Amino acid sequence: MSVADKPFVRTSILAAEPPPPGERGTVAWIRRNLLATPKDVILTILALALIAWAVPHLVNWLFIQAVWSGPDRTFCATTIQGGVQPDGWSGACWAFVSAKYDQFIFGRYPLDERWRPAIVGILFIVLLVPMLIPSAPRKGLNAILLFAVLPVLAFWLLHGGFGLEVVDTPLWGGLMVTLVLSFVGIAVSLPCGILLALGRRSKMPVIRMLCVTFIEVIRGVPLITVLFMASVMLPLFLPTGWNVDKLLRALIGVSIFTSAYMAEVIRGGLQAIPKGQFEGADSLGLGYWQKTRLIIMPQAIKLVIPSIVNTFIGTFKDTSLVTIIGMFDLLGIVKLNFSDANWASAVTPITGLIFAGFIFWLFCFGMSRYSGFMERHLDTGHKR
Helix, strand or coil: CCHHHCHHHHHHHHHHCCCCHHHCHHHHHHHHHCCCCHHHHHHHHHHHHHHHHHHHHHHHHHHHCCECCCCCHHHHHHEECCEECCCCCCCCEHHHHHHHHHHHHHCCCCHHHCHHHHHHHHHHHHHHHHHHCCCCCCHHHHHHHHHHHHHHHHHHHHHCECCECCCCHHHCCEHHHHHHHHHHHHHHHHHHHHHHHHHHCCCCHHHHHHHHHHHHHHHCCCHHHHHHHHHHHHHHHCCCCCCCCHHHHHHHHHHHHHHHHHHHHHHHHHHHCCHHHHHHHHHCCCCHHHHHHHHHHHHHHHHCHHHHHHHHHHHHHHHHHHHHHCCCEHHHHHHHHHHCHHHCCCCHHHHHHHHHHHHHHHHHHHHHHHHHHHHHHHCCCCCC
16 A cells, blocks of 8 residues: 555645635635624624724714814813814814823923933833844843843933932833833743742742742732732831832832732643653753753743733733822823813813823733734744
8 A cells, every 4th residue: 555545644635735715715714704604694794883883983083073282171172173063072182192291101200301211211122122033143131231231220310310310209100100110020020930930839848838828828919909018008017217119119019919920820831841841851860950941941931921921911001000009100190180170171081091091002912912923933843
């Protein structure tokens, strides 16, 4: 019997063949996914009807009837593009966003010193982009600059001292605080989560008990409780005259909370590694840390990339909770400006919230797309 006559070979060849021409293309995809059954046809028609009704209204309110410039609320309340709205109200008040844009980004940071956070943002982008490109050279040097040098330089630029005017952290706010909190929380949580996950799987009872206790206690309470304890309760236990910066307390609270969740994500990846990988590493005579660093941990992290990025996205969004301790991130500073009497109108709050929501979506969507890219880049297990 020839190779071509063997049944399993013929099955493999047929399975590898592309679908017939009539079952490919956009029309075939629509037929399979949207019009496969009568119920699908009805739901598709209803969805298209809803989209056809909603999209023109949204576009009209967000862009066509929107007010793009103006000095105060009167333009948003009564006029649209020089004319009077019949019902007395305009579309979206983008003039409010335009007037408050700098405050949404920098908070109450002094106007003359805003070049400092701008430089930090530029340096962050310059160092982050090569780090995210798999083929970029000198990853080690890039990582040292991004995670060791940049935080020190950023603190000096943002806070001041040594020749720069000191800007206290209560004046920080807006998107700047959101990015600082999320970057520190993400950068700290991944290595701490790895150590906690390894400690929870350790054979040393004391280490395992401490890690399990830390993880379960932190995961058992909401982040708002952790921030409240760090802001309100912690000063009560400090000696008289001692004070911990409010931003530092928030950074610590976000970091330890995210680390506990990250530890469980990493632990799930470790448990998914086949036992043969551990035995193979032992047979090569590798030590515990060599085995973990070179064989086990890279596979575990690759398996849980979606969960890791999901935790990062949750951390980025949870930074809005710092408003309970008197700090104003992007959402907090937007809501704070609703009380400005010069911009008090019916459309101002929803316009500001749409702007804040779009910024949050932009960052979260970017992280999600990069996660998908890395999954495809690392998915080499079945390639020939």
